[in-house]
Amino acid sequence: MGVIVWWRLILVLVSGILFSLLQPCASLPKGRNDYSFMKNATSAPKVSYYDYIVIGGGTAGCPLAATLSQNYSVLLLERGGSPYGNPNVTEAVAFGAALSDLRPTSPAQRFISEDGVINSRARVLGGGSCINAGFYSRASLHYVTEAGWEGKAVNDSYEWVEKVVAFQPVMGPWQSAVRDGLLQSGVVPYNGFTYNHINGTKVGGTIFDPNGHRHTAADLLRYANPSQITVLLHATVHKILLTNPSKGKSKATVAHGVIFRDSTGAKHKAYLKNGPKNEIIVSAGALGSPQLLMLSGIGPEAHLKAHNITVVLDQPFVGKGMSDNPMNAVFVPSPTRVDISLLSVVGITSFGAFIESASGENFAAGSPNDYGMFSPKIGQLSKVPPKQRTPEALAKATELMESLDGVAFQGGFIFEKIMGPVSTGYLKLRNRNPNENPSVTFNYFQDPRDLERCVQGISTIEKVIDSKAFAPFRYPNMPVKMLLNLTAKSPVNLLPHHTNTSTSLEQFCRDTVMTIWHYHGGCQVGKVVDRDYKVRGVNRLRVIDGSTFLSSPGTNPQATVMMLGRYMGVKMLRERLANE
Structure with missing residues (x-):
């Protein structure tokens, strides 16, 4: 027992020393991120060797790679391009522009779940932090303990993370009215500005600075050791190379390299250097990580064989446990012009729903670029069926929308997101092309507890709209029931709607379900990976991203996903240093 206690003390001391060494320098580079280590994959050698290979330069991959590079050589492979120099990514006023861009080079890749809800996944260095609405909030203490x-x-x-990407938002009239409306509706206490997850109403953080410029996970690469890290853009990993031992032997499968292709289609191979502690880490997101494991031969045996993929490890849980937090919104037209605001205020209810809001033309429509949530360009609320969503069809729909009076889109949304959720689905391959989206089903509201929370959330939104604080932003002759009916008749998804005026709140939730882009699962802890995020049955392979989550943390997962990349990087270095 004495030896164990002594060894734990040594680990604590080593941990403290190492963590202090890994803390950021007093003066981080400011302004532009001119990364000399960031290159196009076309410049990569045909064969290369590294201590760590990180697949996916997203919300978890960037902080993870930056941390590991402090002591070891790291290759970070990102299938998308750079976020820098693209105003559709960097500017708050352009929110939605990336989501409406259907080009193969867009930082957002659209997909439609089998449920009929239009969604998007990141395809850019920095991941989802480059295309989201920017809200920054930590996970609850309960979530941290459970993890x-x-x-x-x-x-x-x-x-x-926060020293680089997080800011206190500027509170405008709309967000202030929603905040006060939540308090008057009983979502108390008021917790002021805080990153922490606390029941009641609070002002959360944002990754947009006071000038409206976005700061993303890619900015965390400022912490990287430039002599130890290589970041390759437009590098799509097609396969993880696995050594499969002969049948009858007890040795586990071992990951030792990857095959990736650049934008010209040229093949490259990257291998781990010799050493039992060198690893490959998959951080490709909730869709990309389970998809890549399957393409590499790790997944449900029958499904892999159906796609003529050699089965290396029969892992039935890969692709299971997929969840997307359902979002339901109420559009509130305003008699007066409203300010443009992204998510700043949240009501964290005791019953398991989170109430948030956004306002202005970039969320409704009618701006010169017409990137609002009602816009056919975004597609989230488009009537145009998926197979008919051609540039010509979208142009026609946009033309019709632009003919409407701009006052019709003057206002904003108040919406609620379900905690968890409890309902889960699954992911399957469509084909063997890693550039194409897999098939995913989320089974929204399959569990009645999620539907109950939605109803309570919409009821809370009704109270906020009816509150004295929110009165300046609503027409007195438009009762809440009329607003619900207006929203229910909008083409919010590809599901059939029940648009009669007597529709129940349960039916409203089912009819108007949308995504808030917080999907997760597919490589869950306890099923596909262990508590150290090591893939079960495979040595030298981990998955570190939102695909491992059993539920979405807090009101927005990006802060926790970035934290996880840093946290696991420090933990891996600490344990490796102790062993060496």
Whole structure:
């Protein structure tokens, strides 16, 4: 027992020393991120060797790679391009522009779930933090405990992230009215501005600075050791190379390299250097990570064989447990012009729904670029069926919308997101092309508890709209029931609607379900990976991203996903240093 205690003390001391060494320098580079280590994959050698290979330069991959590069050589492979220099990514006023861009080079790749809800996944360095609405909020203490994370290291990792990407939002009239309306509706207490997840109403953080410029996970590469890291853009990984031992032997499968292609289609191979502690980490997101494991031969045996994929490891849980937090919104037309605001205020209810809001033309429509949620360009609320969503069809729909009086789109949305959720689905391959989207089913509201929370959430929104604080932003002759009916008649998804005026709130939830882009699962902890995010049955392979989550953390997962990349990077270095 004495030896064990002594060894734990040594680990604590080593951990403290290492973590202090890994803390950011007093003066981080400011302004532009001119990364000399960031290159197009076409410049990559045919064969290369690294201590760590990170697949996916997203919300988790960037902080993870930056941390590991402090002590070891790291290759970070990103299938998309750079976020820098693209105003559709970097500017708050252009929110939605990337989501409406259907080109193969867009930072957002659209997909439609089998449920009929239009969605999007990131295809850019920085991942989802480049195309989201920017809200920054930590996970709850309960979530951290359930995940088995160490509290102080979690807080240190959050702070490491926040020094670069998080800001206090500027509160305009709309967000202030929603905040006060939530308090008057009983979502109390008021917790002021905080990153912490606390029941009641609060002002959360944002990754948009006071000038409206977005700061993403890619900015965390400022922490990287430039001599130890290589970031390759437009590098699509097609396969993880696995050594499959002969049948009858007890040795586990071992990951030792990857095959990726550049934008010209040229093939490259990257291998791990010799050494049992060198690893491949998959951080390709909730769609990309289970998809890549399957393409590499790790997944349900029958499904892999159906796609003529050699089965390396029969893992029936890969692709299972897929969830997307359902969002339901109420559009509120305003008699006066409203300010443009992204998510700043949240009501964290006791019954398991989160109430948020956004306003202005970039969320409704009618701006010169017409990137609002009602816009056919976004597609989330488009009547145009998927197979008919051609550039010509979208142009025609946009022309019709532009003919409408701009006052019709003057206002904003108040929406609610379900905690969890409890309902789950699954992901399957459509084909063997990693550039194409897999098939995913989320089974929204399959569990009645999710539907109950939605009803309570919509009821809370009704109270906010009817509150004295929100009165300046609503027409007095438009009762809430009329607003619900207006929203229900909008083409919010590809599901059949029940648009009669007597529709119940349960039916409203089912009819108007949308995504808030917080989908997760597919490589869950306890099923596909262990508590250290190591793939079960495979050595030298981990998955570190939102695909491992059993539920979505807090009101927005991006802060926790960035934290997780940093947290696990520190933990891996700490354990490796102790062993060496």
